[in-house]
Amino acid sequence: MRISRRSFLRVLGVGAGALTLSHVLGWGQQPPVKIGLIGPIVLLDVGKAMVRGAQLALEEINKLVDEKKLPPPKLTMDGLIRDDQVIRGDVAKAAFEELVEQGAQVIIGGFLDEAVMGMIPSMARLRKPFLNTGSSGKQFSELVKSDYEKYKYYFRLMLNSEVLAQDAVGMVKGLMKEELGVQKVALVMEDSNFGRDFLKILQAKLPSEAGVEVAKAINFPINNPDFNAILQQIGDSDADAIIPGFAFNTGVPFVGQTYELRVDAPVIGIITEGQAFEYWKSTGGRVMGHAYADAATGETPLTPKTLPFFQAYVERYGDSPPSRPLYTAFTTYDGMFVLKEAIDRAKGTDPDRLVEELEKTDYVGTVGRVQFRGKDDVYPHDPKYGPEYVVAKWVLWTTLAKDPLKADPQKDPLRVVIWPKQYRLRPDEEGRPISIDACISKAAAEYRAAVEEWKKKGKPRGGRFDAWQAFTRSVAKCFVGQ
Amino acid sequence: MEQILVIAERIVIYTVLISALYALVALGFTMIFGVARVLNLAHGAFLMVGAYTAWFAQQYLHWDLYSAFALAVVVCTLLGVVLYHGLVRHVQRSPIVTLIATLACALIIEELIKIFFTTNTQLLAPFISGSIEIDKTTVITNRIVAFGASWAAIILFWLFVHRTRWGKVILATAQDQEGAALVGIDVRRVYTLTWAISGALAGIAGVFFASWVKIDPFMWRDPLIISFAIVVVGGLGSLKGSIVAAYLIGFLEVLMTYSPSMRICTEGFRCFEFLGSSWVGVSSLLVLIAILFIKPEGLFGRAE
Numbered sequence: 028m029r030i031s032r033r034s035f036l037r038v039l040g041v042g043a044g045a046l047t048l049s050h051v052l053g054w055g056q057q058p059p060v061k062i063g064l065i066g067p068i069v070l071l072d073v074g075k076a077m078v079r080g081a082q083l084a085l086e087e088i089n090k091l092v093d094e095k096k097l098p099p100p101k102l103t104m105d106g107l108i109r110d111d112q113v114i115r116g117d118v119a120k121a122a123f124e125e126l127v128e129q130g131a132q133v134i135i136g137g138f139l140d141e142a143v144m145g146m147i148p149s150m151a152r153l154r155k156p157f158l159n160t161g162s163s164g165k166q167f168s169e170l171v172k173s174d175y176e177k178y179k180y181y182f183r184l185m186l187n188s189e190v191l192a193q194d195a196v197g198m199v200k201g202l203m204k205e206e207l208g209v210q211k212v213a214l215v216m217e218d219s220n221f222g223r224d225f226l227k228i229l230q231a232k233l234p235s236e237a238g239v240e241v242a243k244a245i246n247f248p249i250n251n252p253d254f255n256a257i258l259q260q261i262g263d264s265d266a267d268a269i270i271p272g273f274a275f276n277t278g279v280p281f282v283g284q285t286y287e288l289r290v291d292a293p294v295i296g297i298i299t300e301g302q303a304f305e306y307w308k309s310t311g312g313r314v315m316g317h318a319y320a321d322a323a324t325g326e327t328p329l330t331p332k333t334l335p336f337f338q339a340y341v342e343r344y345g346d347s348p349p350s351r352p353l354y355t356a357f358t359t360y361d362g363m364f365v366l367k368e369a370i371d372r373a374k375g376t377d378p379d380r381l382v383e384e385l386e387k388t389d390y391v392g393t394v395g396r397v398q399f400r401g402k403d404d405v406y407p408h409d410p411k412y413g414p415e416y417v418v419a420k421w422v423l424w425t426t427l428a429k430d431p432l433k434a435d436p437q438k439d440p441l442r443v444v445i446w447p448k449q450y451r452l453r454p455d456e457e458g459r460p461i462s463i464d465a466c467i468s469k470a471a472a473e474y475r476a477a478v479e480e481w482k483k484k485g486k487p488r489g490g491r492f493d494a495w496q497a498f499t500r501s502v503a504k505c506f507v508g509q
Numbered sequence: 510m511e512q513i514l515v516i517a518e519r520i521v522i523y524t525v526l527i528s529a530l531y532a533l534v535a536l537g538f539t540m541i542f543g544v545a546r547v548l549n550l551a552h553g554a555f556l557m558v559g560a561y562t563a564w565f566a567q568q569y570l571h572w573d574l575y576s577a578f579a580l581a582v583v584v585c586t587l588l589g590v591v592l593y594h595g596l597v598r599h600v601q602r603s604p605i606v607t608l609i610a611t612l613a614c615a616l617i618i619e620e621l622i623k624i625f626f627t628t629n630t631q632l633l634a635p636f637i638s639g640s641i642e643i644d645k646t647t648v649i650t651n652r653i654v655a656f657g658a659s660w661a662a663i664i665l666f667w668l669f670v671h672r673t674r675w676g677k678v679i680l681a682t683a684q685d686q687e688g689a690a691l692v693g694i695d696v697r698r699v700y701t702l703t704w705a706i707s708g709a710l711a712g713i714a715g716v717f718f719a720s721w722v723k724i725d726p727f728m729w730r731d732p733l734i735i736s737f738a739i740v741v742v743g744g745l746g747s748l749k750g751s752i753v754a755a756y757l758i759g760f761l762e763v764l765m766t767y768s769p770s771m772r773i774c775t776e777g778f779r780c781f782e783f784l785g786s787s788w789v790g791v792s793s794l795l796v797l798i799a800i801l802f803i804k805p806e807g808l809f810g811r812a813e
Contacts, residue, residue, distance in 0.1 A: 070623070070628050071628065072629060247789070248788075248790050253527070253721070253722060255523065255648070255649055255652070256519065256523050256763060256766040256767065257766060259519060259646065259647055260766075260767070262647070276629070276630045276725060277630075277723075278630070279630040279631065279632050279723045280630075280632070280722045280723045282632075283632045283723075284649060287635065287638065287639060287640050287649045287650070287651065288640045288647055288649060289639075289640065300629065300630065303629070305627075305629060309629055309630060309631050309632060310632050311632055311634055313632070348627060348629070432638075488642070488647070
């Protein structure tokens with residue numbers, strides 16, 4: 028068959044035009060995968076941080092796709108972010124179903140167990156993968172264990188409450204007992220699912236596994252933020268340290284009152300809202316010396332991805348709270364990359380294929396190396412726990428300012444990882460990690476000596492409080508390399 | 510034995526301190542009901558406005574706490590007057606509508622605070638920092654200040670009501686509104702004054718309540734529940750009753766903090782704890798229910 032020159036040119040012209048138009052109009056490109064996000068985005072900073080972490084990851088992933096450093100498809104969250112009103116399981120459930128109707132192929136987010144529990148039946152019925160980046164209830168992974176085929180779409184980047192409590196036991200043994208000389212602790216837990224579980228586990232495991240006695244265990248109601256009498260009882264119990272467990276917003280009065288009373292027991296535990304950078308301002312600097320479990324701090328280079336993410340976050344959102352990434356920002360940011368990798372490997376968003384590929388995840392994120400536990404594990408689809416994977420980081424609030432109450436809340440507060448030892452790091456000028464373990468260990472030895480001296484003097488009120496404040500200040504100096 | 514005495518001493522000291530604040534918190538609430546027969550469910554929100562005003566003046570205007578405190582009292586006084594003239598005056602004839610309208614007002618204030626301020630919990634700096642020892646009990650110094658200020662406000666209020674002409678006018682209106690109007694008392698002016706005083710008392714209580722515990726957009730609920738319980742237990746409209754009830758509820762709350770808890774587990778279900786520190790908030794409501802059954806008019810209330 029002969030093709031005339033004119034026909035050939037016409038076909039060539041139409042072809043070239045179509046190719047140009049297709050590039051402009053996106054013909055022939057894979058449509059972006061729709062990711063839905065559900066969390067307490069209106070009321071709580073953890074929810075806002077979740078959205079911000081997802082947004083930064085999304086932009087980064089799509090840029091890498093444009094630069095052909097990652098294969099298509101891109102990801103989108105346009106119009107797919109919903110609020111769960113913090114504790115409303117029914118609202119979260121409706122949001123999940125509505126997002127799936129809108130075409131979301133995967134859902135990410137979740138904060139309180141009560142809201143996440145509302146989404147789980149819809150997830151199972153609609154067969155849409157859900158990546159939990161905020162809640163710690165172990166009941167969700169237990170569901171996967173109990174009926175794998177039904178609940179296999181559930182994955183989590185957070186450590187569950189049981190593992191977190193186990194991590195706390197390890198911290199009590201390694202940091203509190205062996206380094207700081209703690210023999211007896213007081214447990215102050217809120218009366219919630221989280222607080223009750225945490226209390227039960229610590230009461231059972233601290234004496235046998237950490238060799239530390241529980242001198243006092245207090246379960247206080249969430250709506251009663253008066254701690255004066257409780258702290259006095261702890262003083263009477265002769266506890267060497269306090270372990271709090273607060274998921275609701277009751278930490279501020281606790282922090283204020285421990286400072287005003289100069290309680291002779293360092294506070295090391297879990298206060299969720301205390302992970303926010305704004306907490307220093309909220310407590311007027313009285314959080315000085317408290318150490319709380321966290322996923323990451325940002326300032327500490329846990330992996331090569333931690334500092335770049337932290338800097339990108341602060342550059343974009345540094346002027347509006349939460350001005351520093353909260354744990355949900357880290358986990359959701361990592362979660363988006365985990366999803367993208369699984370989608371690429373699955374070559375699509377078929378839920379069952381996606382589950383298979385998510386199970387093969389091996390991703391070094393901002394909080395550590397993420398691999399999900401297998402279906403035969405006791406907690407299927409939770410992140411693997413351990414020094415080479417993900418662990419909790421125990422972060423101390425400190426400052427170099429002479430008087431913490433007069434410190435500039437924007438510039439002066441420092442958050443330094445004091446446990447586990449492998450993460451006792453500070454960044455050098457290029458952001459490379461330098462160990463400050465020896466420096467912190469020395470400060471801990473000085474604290475122990477000061478406490479012995481205080482005991483010899485008959486335990487005058489405020490003596491151990493002052494010793495702990497001195498330890499805290501020494502840690503700040505270690506962190507800035509003084 | 511010595512340990513029991515120490516615990517008893519602590520229970521007494523903490524009760525004395527916290528109950529004074531509770532009495533102050535309930536004072537404005539009982540006054541509005543006593544004089545105008547209005548259950549002002551926005552009373553807790555008044556306290557919250559006082560707390561946020563002081564916090565805002567401290568954080569953003571960099572005022573000292575005393576000036577911030579004065580501003581909070583002025584703002585709450587004006588808020589009381591505005592709420593009365595802008596809303597309550599128009600719906601006062603229907604107790605149900607008034608109840609719902611004042612509750613709606615509290616919810617609007619909560620939402621406005623969420624919009625204009627943060628939802629994060631904040632701490633108001635104490636008037637005096639630190640703590641002191643009273644025998645074997647350690648007390649936060651600011652609580653002594655709050656105790657003193659609460660009693661000063663209560664005494665001044667009592668003196669105003671019983672020793673001044675305007676106070677007697679308020680008492681007369683409280684006893685019989687129509688009779689007061691017949692003898693030439695401008696009842697509307699009395700109501701305005703009552704709402705202004707109630708607002709001022711809420712402003713004072715709000716600042717101390719905030720410096721005692723915390724500030725957040727939901728902080729109005731506890732003071733409202735406390736006020737309600739105190740006023741019902743003490744007898745609606747009775748100043749003496751409110752003070753006695755404040756001490757009763759304060760005592761029970763402190764007692765719960767010190768009482769050992771009893772754990773009862775049901776087979777195949779979760780365990781329940783009775784008494785102990787997790788029952789602090791429940792105790793006042795149990796007293797309220799008990800009083801409603803035994804003496805519905807309250808300890809010092811007048812039977813209808």
